[in-house]
Amino acid sequence: MSEQTCGLTVxxxxxxxxxxAGTVDPAGGVATRAxxxxxxxxxxxxxxxTEAVRRVREGRDDVRAVGVGAAGYxxxxxxxxRxxxxxxxxxxxxxxxxxxxxGLPVVVENDANAAAWGEFVHGAGAGHEDMLMVTAGTGFGGGIVSRGRLFRGRFGMAGEIGHYRAVPDGLPCPCGQRGCMEQYASGAAHTRRARDLAAADPGRAxxxxxxGDGTPAGLRGRHVTEAARGGxxxxxxxxxxxxxxxxxxxxDLASVLDPSVLVIGGGLGETGxxxxxxxxxxxxxxxGGGAHRVYAEVRTATVGQDAGLIGAANLARLHELLSSPAIRF
Known part of the structure; x- marks a missing residue:
């Protein structure tokens, strides 16, 4: 294994x-954090x-590249x-x-794509070539891995899965549309659903x-999880x-992408x-046609909150090692 491969990336x-931020080794271990x-x-x-990168590489001379995962296009x-x-x-x-x-090579990626890549390389997607990950947290994002590569689309913005319209003229979404899946399948939607149901039937809730504080407005996702674990x-x-x-x-997504594994991440994924x-x-x-198809395995994420950090670091490692313009990752 080359010295480059053995080095750390941020x-x-x-x-x-x-x-x-963190320095990450080839096995996905985080050595230093900020x-x-x-x-x-x-x-x-x-x-x-930049300051976060400076802190984690302070006193180290084996850092090769930086990967930045950001919540955006x-x-x-x-x-x-953008x-x-x-x-x-x-x-x-x-x-x-x-x-x-x-002074280091840098690669920038959407944060959900970076998290999906972290799960693909070091977590729930390991052993598969085709993976779809959804991150059900405050929003509803995700990432797509096809034939072992992160699928980004022609303009780099594929994988914005929270914003396909699941319900025509449904709930308003901050993106400007109505009825986006994010308004129904996200962790935030899960909490809102609990509050609405509790308000409708406080005795049952x-x-x-x-x-919480005894009111539907005071309900949090962790309260619902705690109660559910108690039956x-x-x-x-x-x-x-x-x-x-x-x-x-x-x-819906499997009908289009046909992955071999579906990974649920984000706050909802942490409920197992x-x-x-x-x-x-x-x-x-x-x-659709489920009786005549092979069902994908459904898993919850295993890397956890470090998935985006680790995924971004691994993409930076690939960017350094596969820097030839003829190779894309």
Whole structure:
């Protein structure tokens, strides 16, 4: 194995509230870490990314490259963030900024794509060539791996799976459309669903409400999860309804992409079998021609909150090793 392959790469996960960075080895192990709050001023975020990289590589001379995962639309060259509403970025040339500041090669990727790649290489997608991952958290994103490569589309913006319209003229979405799947299958939708059901029948939801402040508005996702793990019927019904929507999303996407494994990540993925079981049942029921097809395996993510950081670092490693313009990854 070459010295290049053995070196560390830095992964940076840039979110709306925090920037997490780490040096990552080829096996996916995180050697050093740094965490900074995301500045409110969009013009200062790139400097914070650079500072996070500086902190994790301090005292090390074996760092080879940097991968940055950002919540936004990234161009085909993995260079510029075209639009990142949570960060306030418009056509931000992040690769050039971070390269100039660090002196290291840099690759930029959408954060959900980076997380999907982290799960593909080191987590629930290992052993498969075709994987679809959905991240069901505050939003509903994901990533697609086809024949062992991250599928990005012609313009680098494939995988925005939360924004296909599942319900014509349905719930309004911040993207400007109505009825996007994000409004029904995300972790935020799961919490909203629990609050609405609790408001409609507070007696049945009494045990879950007691875990918060006693009001539907005070319910949090963790309260529903705690109650469901204790066998509470109301909480289990919330998971059943969320699982039906998530399974519908998996079936719709599998009909187009035909992966061998479906991975559920994000906050809902962290609830394990509570969401995986109803989602798998709903996926199998909703998959068109299911009786005549091979069902994909449904798994929950295993890398966890480091998936985006580790995935970005691995993409940076590939970018360094496969830098020939004739090779794409």
């Amino acid at each position: 992964g940076v996960d840039v979110g709306g509230t925090k920037i997490a 965490r900074l709050p995301t500045p409110r001023d969009p013009d200062r975020i790139a400097d914070a990314v 990234v161009d085909a060259e993995r260079s510029t963030v 639009f990142a509403p949570n960060l306030g970025w418009h056509d931000k040339a992040i690769r050039d900024i971070v390269q100039e500041a660090t 009494a045990a879950v409400l007691a875990l 509470d019927r109301f909480a289990l019904e919330v998971f059943a309804q969320s699982g039906r929507w998530l399974g519908q999303a998996l079936a 079998e509570l969401i995986r079981r109803p989602a798998e049942v709903a996926y199998r029921r909703a998959l």
